[in-house]
Amino acid sequence: MALQPREALKTFFGYDAFRPNQEGVIEAVMAGRDVLAVMPTGAGKSICFQTPALCLPGYTLVLSPLISLMADQVQALRQNGVAAACLNSASLPQERREALYQAANSVCKLLYAAPERLQNEEFRAFCQAHPPALVAIDEAHCVSQWGHNFRPDYVAIAPFLDTLPTRPPVAAFTATATQAVQEDIVRLLALRNPYCQLASFDRPNLTFAVQRPKNRQAKREALLALCRKHAGQCGIVYCQTRKAVDEVCDFLTEQGLAAARYHAGLTLAERRWSQEEFVYDRKLVMVATNAFGMGIDKSNVSFVIHYNMPLDLEGYYQEAGRAGRDGEAADCVLLYSPKDRVTAEFLIDAGFTDQPDLDPALKDSLRDRALERLKQMTFYATTTHCLRHCILDYFGENAPLFCGHCGNCTTNFVEEDATLEAQKIISCVYRLRERNRIVGRSTIVAILRGAKDQKILASGFDTLSTYAIMAEISTHRVRSVLDALIEAGLLQASGGPYPVVEFCERSMVFLRNRERFVVKLPKEPEPPREKRGKGRRQVSFAPGLPQAGGELFSRLKELRAEIASEMGIPAYMVFNNATLHAMCVKMPRTRWELLDVPGVGEVKAERFGARFLEVIRAYEEGGGLPELI
Ligand code: ADP
Numbered sequence: 001m002a003l004q005p006r007e008a009l010k011t012f013f014g015y016d017a018f019r020p021n022q023e024g025v026i027e028a029v030m031a032g033r034d035v036l037a038v039m040p041t042g043a044g045k046s047i048c049f050q051t052p053a054l055c056l057p058g059y060t061l062v063l064s065p066l067i068s069l070m071a072d073q074v075q076a077l078r079q080n081g082v083a084a085a086c087l088n089s090a091s092l093p094q095e096r097r098e099a100l101y102q103a104a105n106s107v108c109k110l111l112y113a114a115p116e117r118l119q120n121e122e123f124r125a126f127c128q129a130h131p132p133a134l135v136a137i138d139e140a141h142c143v144s145q146w147g148h149n150f151r152p153d154y155v156a157i158a159p160f161l162d163t164l165p166t167r168p169p170v171a172a173f174t175a176t177a178t179q180a181v182q183e184d185i186v187r188l189l190a191l192r193n194p195y196c197q198l199a200s201f202d203r204p205n206l207t208f209a210v211q212r213p214k215n216r217q218a219k220r221e222a223l224l225a226l227c228r229k230h231a232g233q234c235g236i237v238y239c240q241t242r243k244a245v246d247e248v249c250d251f252l253t254e255q256g257l258a259a260a261r262y263h264a265g266l267t268l269a270e271r272r273w274s275q276e277e278f279v280y281d282r283k284l285v286m287v288a289t290n291a292f293g294m295g296i297d298k299s300n301v302s303f304v305i306h307y308n309m310p311l312d313l314e315g316y317y318q319e320a321g322r323a324g325r326d327g328e329a330a331d332c333v334l335l336y337s338p339k340d341r342v343t344a345e346f347l348i349d350a351g352f353t354d355q356p357d358l359d360p361a362l363k364d365s366l367r368d369r370a371l372e373r374l375k376q377m378t379f380y381a382t383t384t385h386c387l388r389h390c391i392l393d394y395f396g397e398n399a400p401l402f403c404g405h406c407g408n409c410t411t412n413f414v415e416e417d418a419t420l421e422a423q424k425i426i427s428c429v430y431r432l433r434e435r436n437r438i439v440g441r442s443t444i445v446a447i448l449r450g451a452k453d454q455k456i457l458a459s460g461f462d463t464l465s466t467y468a469i470m471a472e473i474s475t476h477r478v479r480s481v482l483d484a485l486i487e488a489g490l491l492q493a494s495g496g497p498y499p500v501v502e503f504c505e506r507s508m509v510f511l512r513n514r515e516r517f518v519v520k521l522p523k524e525p526e527p528p529r530e531k532r533g534k535g536r537r538q539v540s541f542a543p544g545l546p547q548a549g550g551e552l553f554s555r556l557k558e559l560r561a562e563i564a565s566e567m568g569i570p571a572y573m574v575f576n577n578a579t580l581h582a583m584c585v586k587m588p589r590t591r592w593e594l595l596d597v598p599g600v601g602e603v604k605a606e607r608f609g610a611r612f613l614e615v616i617r618a619y620e621e622g623g624g625l626p627e628l629i
């Protein structure tokens with residue numbers, strides 16, 4: 001019987017089960033259906049086409065935009081004992097022929113190529129003669145002009161597929177796609193009735209925090225403290241400008257940290273060197289502009305610090321999201337100062353001055369949109385509400401108002417009895433309903449606070465009995481309680497991007513039974529000047545997630561580094577941190593027990609399992625207690 005996906009997962013990748021998001025995708029692919037999968041970084045997209053590729057007859061063609069990304073995946077697959085190859089312009093003709101020959105004979109199961117390759121006559125002829133069993137398209141958002149990395153070569157994929165004697169199933173993957181981009185992917189890649197997997201953007205293992213150091217000196221100290229807190233772990237520090245990169249990198253180096261730098265002002269050779277130093281864990285901290293990161297698949301990044309505020313939340317989330325790809329707890333901290341906003345505005349303007357040919361009206365509208373995005377980013381940097389909620393809300397997701405472990409939730413939320421306020425708000429919605437009026441949140445807040453603007457007066461809302469009954473309470477507070485009521489289902493919000501708020505069955509029960517409303521609410525924001533520098537936010541880890549540290553973990557890491565350097569591969573390709581942690585917990589003694597550790601497949605167990613078992617045995621005999629994490 002042919003290999004089944006579950007078996008392939010265990011044998012080659014060392015995992016026992018698919019994650020829920022992966023399961024549906026893999027079933028659909030195995031059933032020959034097209035797929036659109038939007039899954040956040042670290043969700044495990046590659047497994048979704050790699051395991052079917054191992055089970056299907058023939059080979060799978062993987063289209064991916066970046067050579068570095070492809071090379072990284074091919075190298076990682078080979079470590080797991082999977083035959084894979086990458087066709088790129090840098091490889092020798094002999095190597096390319098060899099790869100094609102092996103794919104034609106099902107020896108090579110995954111053939112990676114950039115979409116440009118589809119224009120190559122020889123390659124087209126090959127695919128005509130040997131059509132792939134499956135076509136996987138990575139970074140599928142590149143096909144859309146609404147996406148942020150549009151690549152015209154992606155548009156040529158669908159016509160290419162039409163030239164094949166049989167059209168293989170097509171699976172498209174991306175980590176970022178708004179609604180418009182998703183529609184473009186389906187249309188432009190001509191997906192046929194695709195199975196759609198739209199996972200949440202949430203990354204539960206990332207802890208978000210914002211710190212607002214009061215001056216340059218304090219910012220440096222905050223940065224240093226964060227780097228020290230993560231001593232021995234890898235991290236990225238993003239800066240807004242090249243100059244800042246140089247200064248921050250020099251500063252960290254002076255402080256004795258192993259830091260590298262990366263920005264567009266360096267030569268290609270310098271950039272390549274820096275990148276390698278970081279990827280191979282020789283330099284633990286990378287200080288970089290946003291030029292760094294695309295195509296870096298490094299899974300063991302434990303923290304991403306933004307030394308300056310980026311231009312928008314898309315950019316921020318993408319950069320911060322490079323932390324914790326291995327699923328381990330990771331910190332994402334923004335060090336905000338109001339000056340960052342001025343620099344950001346300058347950068348936005350400078351971006352447009354570089355394009356004198358742009359139509360002035362279009363330029364104005366693009367600039368307005370960029371400034372609007374910056375406003376949202378600044379809101380994130382200054383809000384007292386849940387940061388995770390803020391991000392997910394931005395991407396159009398309905399997330400809880402309180403995540404419980406971001407920088408704001410842990411320090412800014414207090415549990416309060418808001419019964420009286422809740423009653424007032426719900427009564428207001430009730431009174432509105434009596435007049436057959438249904439309005440949005442801001443109008444409700446305005447009525448309760450007794451606003452005197454034209455809209456309120458013209459509608460006669462000032463004659464409601466609930467008008468101005470919360471005049472003494474801040475807008476922020478009223479809005480927070482209102483949001484909490486909606487989240488608790490005590491009021492109902494419905495319809496479009498500007499939902500209206502309605503009285504519902506639960507509202508009535510709440511009022512009638514005189515229920516209490518106890519809820520975690522964000523504290524009032526600090527007034528901008530008076531209380532500045534009131535002490536920094538604590539950064540905390542997601543509860544229940546293991547942290548790095550511990551003697552055995554260090555020893556395993558040392559061994560991993562040793563093996564990586566012998567083999568000339570990055571350390572995380574030997575085993576990732578999650579796997580080393582699992583070893584500390586399970587303390588395997590035999591090869592069988594080792595195979596039970598998530599991330600240990602048969603080939604890796606064979607290649608270097610004995611050495612890891614040896615370190616664990618030595619540690620146990622040395623009397624070290626198993627690491628409790
Ligand atoms: P993405 O491409 O979506 O960013 P990756 O394919 O790099 O994610 O996977 C992220 C991490 O999750 C990798 O370390 C991978 O080995 C691990 N992983 C993937 N699938 C599983 C699974 N079913 N069980 C456990 N770990 C998994």
Ligand code: ZN
Nearest residue numbers: 386403406409
């Ligand atoms: Zn939170």
